[in-house]
Amino acid sequence: xxYRAIIGRDLRLAYRRRGELATPVIFFVIVTALFPLALNPxxxxxxxxxxxxxxxxxLLAVLIGQDRLFKTDYEDGSLxxxxxxxxxxxxxxxxxxxxxxxxxxLPLVILSLLLAMMLDYPMxxxxxxxxSLLLGTPILSFLGAIGASLTVGLxxxxxxxxxxxxxxxxxVLIFGAAxxxxxxxxxxxxxxxxxxxxxxxxxxxxxxFAIAGGLRVSLES
Amino acid sequence: MFVWFHKLASPPFFxxxxxxxxxxxxxxxxxxxxxGLYGGLWLAxxxxxxxxxxxxxxVHVPSAMLSMFAYMVMATAAxxxxxxxxxxxxxxxxxxxxxxxxxxxxxxITGSLWGKPMWGTYWxxxxxxTSELILLFLYLxxxxxxxxxxxxxxxxxxxxxxxxxxxVNIPIIHYSVQWWNTLHQGQTIFFGPKSEMPPSMYIxxxxxxxxxxxxxxxxxxxxxQVEVLQRENKSAWVRELVETT
Amino acid sequence: MEQxxxxxxxxxxxxxxxxxxxxxxxxxxxxGEALQVQGQNGxxxxxxxxxxxxxxxADEGDVLWRGESLRRNGERYRASLAYLGHSNGVKLGLxxxxxxxxxxxxxxxxxxxxxxxxxxxxxxxxxxxLPCGMLSMGQRRRTGLARLLLSNVRLWFLDEPLxxxxxxxxxxxxxxxxxxxxxxGIVIFATHQAIELAPHPVKSVLLDSKx
Numbered sequence: 001x002x003y004r005a006i007i008g009r010d011l012r013l014a015y016r017r018r019g020e021l022a023t024p025v026i027f028f029v030i031v032t033a034l035f036p037l038a039l040n041p042x043x044x045x046x047x048x049x050x051x052x053x054x055x056x057x058x059l060l061a062v063l064i065g066q067d068r069l070f071k072t073d074y075e076d077g078s079l080x081x082x083x084x085x086x087x088x089x090x091x092x093x094x095x096x097x098x099x100x101x102x103x104x105x106l107p108l109v110i111l112s113l114l115l116a117m118m119l120d121y122p123m124x125x126x127x128x129x130x131x132s133l134l135l136g137t138p139i140l141s142f143l144g145a146i147g148a149s150l151t152v153g154l155x156x157x158x159x160x161x162x163x164x165x166x167x168x169x170x171x172v173l174i175f176g177a178a179x180x181x182x183x184x185x186x187x188x189x190x191x192x193x194x195x196x197x198x199x200x201x202x203x204x205x206x207x208x209f210a211i212a213g214g215l216r217v218s219l220e221s
Numbered sequence: 222m223f224v225w226f227h228k229l230a231s232p233p234f235f236x237x238x239x240x241x242x243x244x245x246x247x248x249x250x251x252x253x254x255x256x257g258l259y260g261g262l263w264l265a266x267x268x269x270x271x272x273x274x275x276x277x278x279x280v281h282v283p284s285a286m287l288s289m290f291a292y293m294v295m296a297t298a299a300x301x302x303x304x305x306x307x308x309x310x311x312x313x314x315x316x317x318x319x320x321x322x323x324x325x326x327x328x329x330i331t332g333s334l335w336g337k338p339m340w341g342t343y344w345x346x347x348x349x350x351t352s353e354l355i356l357l358f359l360y361l362x363x364x365x366x367x368x369x370x371x372x373x374x375x376x377x378x379x380x381x382x383x384x385x386x387x388x389v390n391i392p393i394i395h396y397s398v399q400w401w402n403t404l405h406q407g408q409t410i411f412f413g414p415k416s417e418m419p420p421s422m423y424i425x426x427x428x429x430x431x432x433x434x435x436x437x438x439x440x441x442x443x444x445x446q447v448e449v450l451q452r453e454n455k456s457a458w459v460r461e462l463v464e465t466t
Numbered sequence: 467m468e469q470x471x472x473x474x475x476x477x478x479x480x481x482x483x484x485x486x487x488x489x490x491x492x493x494x495x496x497x498g499e500a501l502q503v504q505g506q507n508g509x510x511x512x513x514x515x516x517x518x519x520x521x522x523x524a525d526e527g528d529v530l531w532r533g534e535s536l537r538r539n540g541e542r543y544r545a546s547l548a549y550l551g552h553s554n555g556v557k558l559g560l561x562x563x564x565x566x567x568x569x570x571x572x573x574x575x576x577x578x579x580x581x582x583x584x585x586x587x588x589x590x591x592x593x594x595x596l597p598c599g600m601l602s603m604g605q606r607r608r609t610g611l612a613r614l615l616l617s618n619v620r621l622w623f624l625d626e627p628l629x630x631x632x633x634x635x636x637x638x639x640x641x642x643x644x645x646x647x648x649x650x651g652i653v654i655f656a657t658h659q660a661i662e663l664a665p666h667p668v669k670s671v672l673l674d675s676k677x
Contacts, residue, residue, distance in 0.1 A: 002571040002572075003571075004571075005567055005568055005570070005571030006568070006571055006572075009557070009560070009564070009568045009571075012559075012560065012564065013557060013559045013560065016559045016597075017559060072557075073557075075553070076553050076554070076555065076556065076557060076558065077551050077552070077553030077554060077555035077556075078555045078556075078557055080521060080549065080551055080553075080555060081549070081555045081569065081572055081613075082572060083521060084519060084520070084521065084544050084547065084549055085544065085572035085573070086541055086542075086544045086545035086573070086574040087572060087574075088541070092572075146382075146383075146386055150366060150379045150382060150383060151366075151369070153370075153375075154369050154370070156369075160365055160366065160369055163358075163361065163362050163365055164362040164365070164366060164383060166358070167355050167358035167359050167362060167387075167394075168359075168386065168387070168390050168394075170355055170394055170397065170398070171390070171393045171394055171396075171397035174397045174398070174400070174401045175397060175400075178400075178401065178404060195397070195400075199393065202389075206389065207386075210382055210385070210386050213303075213382050214379065214382050217375060217378045217379045217382065218375075218379065219521055220375055220378075220521070220522055220523050221370075221372045221375050221482060221513075221522065221523075371483060372482065372483055374523075454484075455481070455484065455486075
């Protein structure tokens with residue numbers, strides 16, 4: 001009941017500020033569209049690049065969306081209420097990052113279908129691409145939330161966040177792009193998908209502690 | 222023993238302790254490094270494949286090791302600082318980070334210098350070099366966050382959390398990069414002592430590692446003194462120190 | 467009145483950057499008492515209140531609630547306090563009613579009074595379902611006050627509670643505080659002006675960074 005209210009709050013706020021939610025999605029599409037323009041629209045080339053391009057663009061788009069995660073709550077004082085709640089902050093954070101992924105990460109996964117087509121990514125492998133993004137983007141959301149929690153009190157936090165978080169996202173990128181890339185060549189891609197799954201478990205279990213800790217430190221002074 | 226540790230954690234005592242110890246370690250490290258260099262550059266025979274080019278391992282391997290070691294020191298100190306709220310521990314993290322970043326940078330530079338004769342190009346996406354590069358990013362993130370806050374202690378605690386997240390991530394990064402490297406069959410050569418290395422080759426290497434360790438310890442103490450002074454600038458013992466010198 | 471409901475502050479030192487906001491500060495507030503934190507702008511009133519709630523950190527000293535350090539029993543302490551800060555903790559995208567629903571979900575045990583009745587009491591009956599972004603500053607502040615009424619706790623912390631309230635709002639606040647003290651609650655607030663809470667005693671703490 002309580003947890004439903006917390007999730008419901010974020011969904012309702014997201015719905016009322018739909019425009020803001022579109023930003024990462026638009027960013028995702030634009031960044032992806034830059035590659036054929038910068039390189040060469042040759043389908044054979046695009047096909048080999050597609051997994052990497054989609055993954056890099058998705059990674060950046062998720063991080064861009066993550067900067068706002070705690071910012072407005074920090075500014076209007078609702079974050080203080082969450083810290084002062086007897087409900088453990090780790091739980092609250094877990095619910096909120098998951099809700100945030102639903103409204104920012106999931107649209108990217110769905111949109112990747114369209115972008116895959118535009119980049120001539122083979123249709124038979126599209127299931128694996130979507131699967132890799134479904135497993136990978138939540139990890140990115142949680143890692144981004146760690147960065148957001150540490151920089152929420154800083155005026156120029158949005159500059160710092162990618163520097164802090166991008167190095168941590170490299171394994172996700174490697175396994176995610178590898179899964180999609182192998183599938184496109186008709187190879188087995190179970191191994192990287194398993195790695196992504198394991199990393200998702202690890203991230204969901206451990207990162208709420210880091211995020212909650214980051215928020216406590218950020219609100220300390 | 223425990224009492225001594227407890228005393229060591231008190232900033233003024235530590236400051237004087239470091240003041241005495243650092244020069245000794247510094248000079249000792251210089252001697253050991255000179256000995257190691259003599260052994261590595263003059264006494265060791267040239268490699269049967271790489272000729273004299275291999276000699277760069279006497280700088281490369283110790284700096285790569287220290288780059289990892291420094292991160293471990295930094296993260297351990299960060300954990301101690303967060304759990305037991307020990308101010309000196311945070312100072313250790315902040316003092317060690319730039320040194321670790323420098324060692325990482327040195328490892329990257331020497332690695333790519335070695336790459337030129339080996340691969341014909343300064344940069345190859347070799348698994349170890351790539352891991353070192355990511356480690357450098359992690360250091361830079363830590364340092365940037367540590368300095369981003371107006372309040373020193375907030376910066377210390379925020380960056381301590383980041384260091385711990387990093388330390389959980391490092392094995393994953395390391396493994397994933399290796400996996401990625403075998404996937405793409407990149408060129409790899411083995412750094413470090415191999416079993417067929419003669420003693421005249423690897424003994425200087427161990428001496429160099431020891432020398433780098435001592436150098437790291439000496440410089441950490443010196444940097445730590447500065448960090449302690451900055452953090453304790455309002456306390457009476459620092460004022461006394463400033464007035465007497 | 468239960469004996470153990472005492473908030474005790476012991477030898478508190480608070481530094482922010484290079485500045486010492488208080489040194490060796492000690493005081494006790496018990497059930498039915500109010501405490502006013504006084505001081506000039508920038509003297510650290512907000513910081514002190516945040517330290518007392520457990521949000522901020524003190525450099526030395528301890529805050530004890532019912533004889534237990536709040537470092538030890540953070541969760542139980544948080545279950546017995548409500549805090550109204552500078553910013554109201556009100557989401558502008560949500561209506562007062564929705565804001566209170568969320569605030570209720572974050573509480574350990576919300577008071578039995580229903581949200582509609584509380585909104586009536588703070589005079590937001592007509593605005594209950596408008597987004598708070600459309601309300602005036604004073605009405606947003608009232609939404610914050612409604613949150614206090616929703617919580618069923620002993621300790622109230624208020625930072626500049628009078629800000630942006632009109633005459634009727636001030637009267638409402640005074641009545642709320644008196645009722646809370648009557649119910650053997652504790653109120654700790656930071657204001658420049660005094661708030662008349664007779665017959666309840668109002669202690670005061672003066673923060674003077676020059677001292």
